[in-house]
Amino acid sequence: RQTAKELVLSGATVYLGCRSKAKCQEAADAMNDAARKSGGKGRAVFVDPLDLSSLASVKAFASSLSGVEVDYLLNNAGYVPHRGAGPTIDGFESGFGSMHLGHFLLTELLLSSRPKPLKPFRVVNVASGMHYQCFTANCFHKTFWGKGVHAKSDGCSYARAKMANVLHAWALPAYHNHVTALSINLGWVGTNIQPWMKYLKPFFLIRDPKYGISPILHGLVANVPAEKNGNIVSGVLELSPPLVESSRMLQLSME
Numbered sequence: 293r294q295t296a297k298e299l300v301l302s303g304a305t306v307y308l309g310c311r312s313k314a315k316c317q318e319a320a321d322a323m324n325d326a327a328r329k330s331g332g333k334g335r336a337v338f339v340d341p342l343d344l345s346s347l348a349s350v351k352a353f354a355s356s357l358s359g360v361e362v363d364y365l366l367n368n369a370g371y372v373p374h375r376g377a378g379p380t381i382d383g384f385e386s387g388f389g390s391m392h393l394g395h396f397l398l399t400e401l402l403l404s405s406r407p408k409p410l411k412p413f414r415v416v417n418v419a420s421g422m423h424y425q426c427f428t429a430n431c432f433h434k435t436f437w438g439k440g441v442h443a444k445s446d447g448c449s450y451a452r453a454k455m456a457n458v459l460h461a462w463a464l465p466a467y468h469n470h471v472t473a474l475s476i477n478l479g480w481v482g483t484n485i486q487p488w489m490k491y492l493k494p495f496f497l498i499r500d501p502k503y504g505i506s507p508i509l510h511g512l513v514a515n516v517p518a519e520k521n522g523n524i525v526s527g528v529l530e531l532s533p534p535l536v537e538s539s540r541m542l543q544l545s546m547e
Contacts, residue, residue, distance in 0.1 A: 294483075294501040295366065295508050297323050300334040307360065309342030309353055309398075316341070344369045344394030345380040354401035362402055363411070364512055367395040367457070368418045373445040383442050387449035392456035399460075403468055415464055415473040416511040417457040419524070423477075425451035462522040474511040477526050479504065 296306045300323045310316035320336040327334045340356035343349040373386040380389035399415055406413065425431070431452040433440070440446070457475050464473035481504030511525045523531040 293319055295368070295505045296336060297326065298505065298509060299512075300324070300327050300336050301330060301332055303332055303334040305334065306336045307357060307362070308336055308338050309340075309344075310338070311341060311343045313338070313341050342398075344398070345382075345386065345390035347382050347394070347397055350394050350397045351401065354398060354405065357402065358405060361407065361411075362413075364414045364416070365399060365402060366416050366418070366508065366512065367399065368508075369394065370418060370420065370450075370454075372450045375445060375447060375449075377445040377449075379442060379444065385436075385441055385443055385449065386445050387453040388441060388456065391450075391453035392460065395457065396460060399464070403471070410470045413468070413471050414512065415461065415471060416508065417461045417473070417475040418478055418508060419457040419461075419475040420450070420454040421477050421479060422451045423454040423458050426455040431455060458524060461524075465521040472516050473522055474514075474516065474531070475524050476507045476511050477524050478507060481505070 296308060296319070299306050306323075308316050308320055310319070316338045320338045323334075323336040327336075340353050341349065342353040369391050371387075371391075377386045380386055382389060384393055395417065403413065425448070429448055429451065431448040432455075436443075436452075461473040461475040464471050480498045481501055483501055483504075507525045514525070514531070516523075516531065520531040526532055
């Protein structure tokens, strides 16, 4: 929501994809009111509910954008499924299904619907430093590929999905030469996805959303040379290749 608000205030037209129609419309109305008060021309648009854990919902949402020339796609779903959580409606492990497969399908559907000749398109996947867990834990083990993709969530669910976000962004330019893609090592941002995190703010262990979204905004607007396409935006706003990125401490303003 904070990212969408900043984009609207900067003059962009933002199409919101949310599960809750009521919450999405409320957010759009608030953003549009803020844009009007600031004299800006940006706007937020709610077109159709989007539940990334349902491939049918993803297809319906993409269809609702038919005729809209989208220039940027921000894939932003993130939550931590509890161990043992059941699969999605399509039978996929809940984290992998909603945080990767839903994003993957939405990206491909929007790319395939673009008018010719193809114009530049940017995809930004909000990942997490937790993808590093897959460097030491075997997130993509043989059991997962055998039946785990259709199983209940395990302890690697979040890290696996976030590693998939990273690898998805890394691979996209190889399959779509007009696409610039980046993933985001977001860090710890205090939002209501985990309400208890607000208690960490006085100890400077967590960033306010206003500043925490800086890597996302950077990923959307930064000049990306060809050799950096597919890289990760770190907390210090550097572009680093996947799998060899060093885990740098986030140094964004805490003010």
